[in-house]
Each structure stands twice: as C-alpha cells, then as structure tokens.
Amino acid sequence: MPADFLSHPFTPEETAEDHRRLRQQAQAFTSEHIAPLTAPMEARGPHTDHTVRAALAETGWLGVLLCNGWGGLALGHVAKTVILQVLAFTSPAAAAILQASVLGAAPIAEFGSEEMQRAWLPEIAAGRCWPTIAVTEPGRGSHVLGIETTARRSGRQYILEGEKVLVGNAALGDVHCVVARTGKAGKANSLTAFLVEKGTLGLDIVPAPVNGLHGFSVDTVRLTRVCVPATHVIGHVGDGLAVAQHASVVYGRLNLAAVALGTHQRLLQETAQRVTTRPRYRGNLSDLDTVRHRIADMQHHLMTAELAAYHAAHLLDQGVPCDPWLHHAKLTAHRAGAASCEHAKQLWGGHAARLGSTVEQFRRDFDLIHAPAGPDDLQLIRLAEHILGPHRPHWSAHHTT
Template sequence: MSDDHLAERHHQLRAQVRQFAESRVAPRVPDMERTSVVETELASAVAQRGWIGVTIDKAYGGMGAGHLAKTIIIEELSRVSGAMGAIAQASQLGVAKIIHFGNEQQKQHWLPQIAAGSCLPTIAVTEPEAGSHVLGMQMTARLKGDHYVLNGRKQYVGNSHIGDLHGVVARTGQGSQGLTAFLVEADRPGLTLAPHTPHLGLHGFSFGELHFTNCRIPMANRLGLEGQGLDVAYSSSVLYGRPNLTAVALGIHQAILEQTIRFTRERIRYGSQLHNLLNIKVKVGQLHSRVMTARLAAYHAAHLLDTGAACDAELMNAKVTNVELALDSARAAMEIHAAAGLHGDAPLSRYLRDAHHIFAPAGTSDVQWLRLADFALGQHKDQWSQRLSTAPTPPALAVDGERA
C-alpha cells in the first residue's frame, strides 16, 4: 500500500500530525538536543490530542482508527523528532496489553484515561541480566494474601520517567508458564526510578530503569491469568512493538531524504547545484528508492494487521527492512554531506544517532531474519497477529485533531 492508496481520513490525519510536529515540536528540538532532558510538555500535548488512543475502541473513548493510522502518527512525529515519535510509540505499545489482556473492569478504568491523554502507559519486560530473553527474567512476584509482592529491576522501559501506568511482567513460577503480568501505577510504594541518563540519540525520550522493592500490588492489578505473562510480552512486541518501531524508522528515514535533498540543492560545486554531479544524483535516487520500499513494507504490514490477517512475517519484514534501509541511507547521506554532516548540531547527525536506537528493541535484525527463516522453512508456530486480531473497522477522522 503506497501513500497514493491511503484513504482520505489517513491524509487528513497526516496533515494534522505534520502541522503539530512542525509548529510545536520542531522549535523545541534544539533544546531537547542540547539538554537531553525528558520532554514532558510535548508528550502531554500529543496525548491530549487523542493520538495515544488511536487503536483504542470508540466505546472506551479512543479513536478506533487502527494500526495504519497509528503508523502515520508515529511516522510524522518521528520525521521532525525521533524522540517524540519514540514517546508516542512507547505509550501506544503500553496500550496493547490492556486491549488484549485486560478484563472489562480494567478496560473501563484505564482505556478512557489513556484515550483522553491523562494516563501514559508503558510496558516493562527487559531486565539487566536477561536482555530481551523473556524467559530469562528474574524479577519475582510472590502472592501473599490478597496482594502480589514484586521485587527486581526492569530496564530500557520506554517513557520510564513520564509513564503513569507500567505493564510489568514478573516471575510467579518456573518455566514459560511461570510469568505473569501486572498493572503497576507509577506512584505505587516500593517502585522507584533510577536517575535519567542521556543516551546516544533520542534526546528528550526516557528509557530507563524501574526498581521494585517489596512493591505490593493488589490482585485486581493482575493482567490476565497467572501464567499469561509470556503471552502479554510477546503479543505487545509483535502487534505493537515491531510496527511502532517500523514507523519511527520510517519517519527518520523520510527526514534523511528531505535533508539530503535540501543540502544538494543549496550546496554549489563547480558552478552548479551539488545534485547535478552524477554520482551524487545516483545516491539521491538510491535514498528515494529505499524510502519508497520501506514505506511500502510498513504500510502493507499495518494494513494487514488492521484487516485481521495473519501477518507476523510481514511485521518482522517491515521492521528489519525499515531499520536496515534507514541505516543504509544515513550512511549514504553522511557521505554526501561529507564534513558538513559531522557537526554535533547538524540535523543529519541527529538522524544517524536516533536511527541506531531502533535496531535492538522488539528484536534485532538477526532475530527478525531468523524468524523469517522459520516462515520460509515452514517451521513457524501460531501467529500472534491472527490469534489476537480484533479486525476493527476504523471510523472517519475529523480535522484539527478532533475524533469523529
């Protein structure tokens, strides 16, 4: 599915998000880059426009607009600021666990708050000693009376410092059936945050550590059944993590192309614009081709997810294609910019740093290729995209950020 084949409501949504990103986000980027302070004001502004609730059903106050609309929102924010795209995708990722595993009481309580922008959810799975190996996690949740007591650490939690509700997976027993998920409010006693530390890129975004010390969680905060934690973790990663990160990479990739076109038009060499040199023009054509290919993979996978089709392979392919092609384009663009791209405050420097942050979450490229090999060899198991599909029918989207 190309940009030309999007529905009118998607074009309207893109225009809304682009106007917001260029008018509200772009002026803040220099300060975000200079200070690396976690951006809270813009995160709140994004949430209040209803965009975190893009996949939440209208019955709970959400947009009910689906995954393709979600992709466009993240893409357009990331085109201006990878950090803002990451903030949006991390909280939209946190929505998945409640949609697919929350009971009706939990949905009624939390989803309207998320849709209204008053609650930012997160997902907390990764641990220092286990990385993305979910079955290797060591954090424990022990049932004592009518409460669970959580002890352990989670790291690389997207929106760690601005999240209001953390979806935490902890060990309640042995093996793959010994993991359970919980909803943990950010102000819950026993939960503390490690100080925010700047990283290579995505300045303004927080993905830090949560520390749990005898943190008591009522049974009502358990998400799904005891032993379903692995399902919660995997479904969130497959159905939201991969397409969300795909969209961040796509937005950064589009920004790389646009910046390179501007540079080759403005830079004069041998009495003519830089892009008139044939070797430079070829590189610009390659950049354009990569962006087109990446967008087709991203939109196609999101569209299939919206229709309820089995599309785990397409989601994996979209993620690995977008990440790898964005990194390839970042390097090619740096070659075109030469020394001009090496300044710390150069836009291309930011795009390159931000793009590297999308490689590891929801599975590195090697992980995606291994899983794709399973599909090619007929060794794959059940598909999450089909098991948890709701196949919503997205409504029309009104202009100016209002939900129809």
C-alpha cells in the same frame, strides 16, 4: 517531499482519503505545536521531556487504536503509522514518546479484565494516563523466558522483586506493565503481567541516559518489595509471555518501523536540499552522477520501507494474522534507514559528524530504533522459523480476533 504511500493499491480509496486528511492534520499539528519544541529538547541532551507529552495529550493520538467505547479514536494501524511517520519527520523523539505509550496500552486493551479496562483505558484515551511496558532485563535482552524478576503471592497481593531496563517513557509513565516470574523457569506459563502504578512504595525509576532521541528516555525500573493487588494481574496468571510477545510483535515492531520512516524521510529531505544548494565548480553537488545515484538509492530505500510498513499495517487492519510481515517491516525499516544514513554520511562529508547538525542528530536518533522489539538478527531468526520451523503461532492472530 513525502512519498505518496497512500495511493498504494492495498489501500481502499475511501480509506485512503481519510488517511490523507489525517496526514494533513498531523502535519499541521506538528508544525504548530511540536516543531517549536524540538530545538530546546535537543539542546537539553538526554532527559525526560514533559512538554511533548502535554502537547500530544490534547490530540487523542494515545488512543488511536482504542475503541470508541473507551473514548479512543479506533482509527487502526495504518492511521497510527501515518501519525507516527509525520511526527517523526519533525521529531523522532516525540514520535518515540508517543509510540512507547501506545505500546504500553496494548496489554490492558488486549488482555485486561473489563474492570481494568474501564478503570484505565478512558484515562489513556484522554491523554491523562501514559502507560509503559517493562519486560527487558539486564543480561537477558530478547530472552523473555529468562526473566528473573519475581512475583510472589502473599494473601490478596503479589510482591514483586527485580529490575527492568530500557523501559520507554519510564520516568514519564503513570502505570507500568511489569512482566515477572510466577512459575518454574523455562515454562511458557511461568510469567505473569502486572499493573504497577506510579508512586507505589518500592518502585524506583533510575535514569539511564542514551546518546540519541533527546527528550525520550529509556530508563531502569527497579522493584524492591513492590506490593501489587491481585486485581492488578493483566489477564490470567501465566499469561505474561503472551502479553510481552503480543505487545512486542504486534505493536512494537510496527511502531518502530513508523518512527524509522519519518526519520528516514527527513534525512533524505535534508540531504537532497544540501546537495542541490552546495556549490560545486560551476554548478552544485547534485549535478554529479555519483551524488544523484546516492540520492536515488536513498529514495529507493525509503519507498521500500514504506511499502513494507504500510502493507503490514493494512493486514492488521484487515484482521489477517501477519507476524512475518511485522518482522519484515521492522527489519526493512531499519536496514533501509541504515543504508540511507551511510549515503548521507558520504554526501555531507565531515559535516555529518558535527555536533548539533541535523544530519548528525537524525543519524544518532536512527541508531536507537535498532534494538527495541528485537534487533535485525532476531527478525531474521523469526522469518527463518516461518519457513523452516519450528513454526510458532501468530501473535497477531490474537489481536485480529
């Protein structure tokens, strides 16, 4: 029962037809290749799943935003949102795995030198290399300028020391974009981004299990005297803040909004099916007005979130700087989904807490969409700044140029 968001007036008809076909293809793929993996993946509990990576690698979706010259699909952000929503409908964890490395590719694609792009982007587009981005630190959260991980120049290399937490696909990744301090604390140009390859001496992945999205891991990356060639600087020395913020705002917020949409959509379908088949006196639960109102409210929340996400994706594809819409998409997707989770809890009653039930899993998965790329309060701060100041440059402006 997916909503037909592709008929929205901001989508040109010829493009909409391409997106309809893409959605059908994505649905067929997830039904055949991802759906059989979901029960075993969930049953294993917190872990890093490699079977989903192998399945997704064949689709080319990791390169959905990369240009054809590097072997990518160059389909744009609306198409990416379609893919992630469809994937999350079947498996929020699988969608989280894909989006985390689409995010990880952004620094190389947007800031990397031609040599760096030539070396890595074809491998990413082919699904052979899965990148990550490592920015968040213990006790620092969204305060990027407070980063304490250091990078010290030593001849033709840098020596990195520090620890990153909540790194999506950390144990799955082949190359990590690590943002570290190279200048005076608090200065906008005090940070630099580096590519650190898997297996580099001193790089350790420390498991840090979370309570949802089984198969998707957000582990700790520990760097102990990690030596990185100077050629592995992403962009220029001092570009680290731009790399981190650009990836988070332009890619991360919309990616997570898309994962939220698919999760929300599945929760609504499961709940609607339950109330229409659950006996109640001489009819079903769905005969009760209070139940119908809750289902209608869930549908209202989903439609609102879809409009927000697809409008933001459309603006990006049109080359329009749109940071507030990206903040809005993430905020709306989470708030709408959280509200529907509460409705589902009421309609499922005590069964909503039963371990292993679909509604329990999807409610738990949805919780983990809140914090990455900034919790709701951070989105509200940014939206307030857009109206009241201090006015910030749009990170999406760099992307659109």
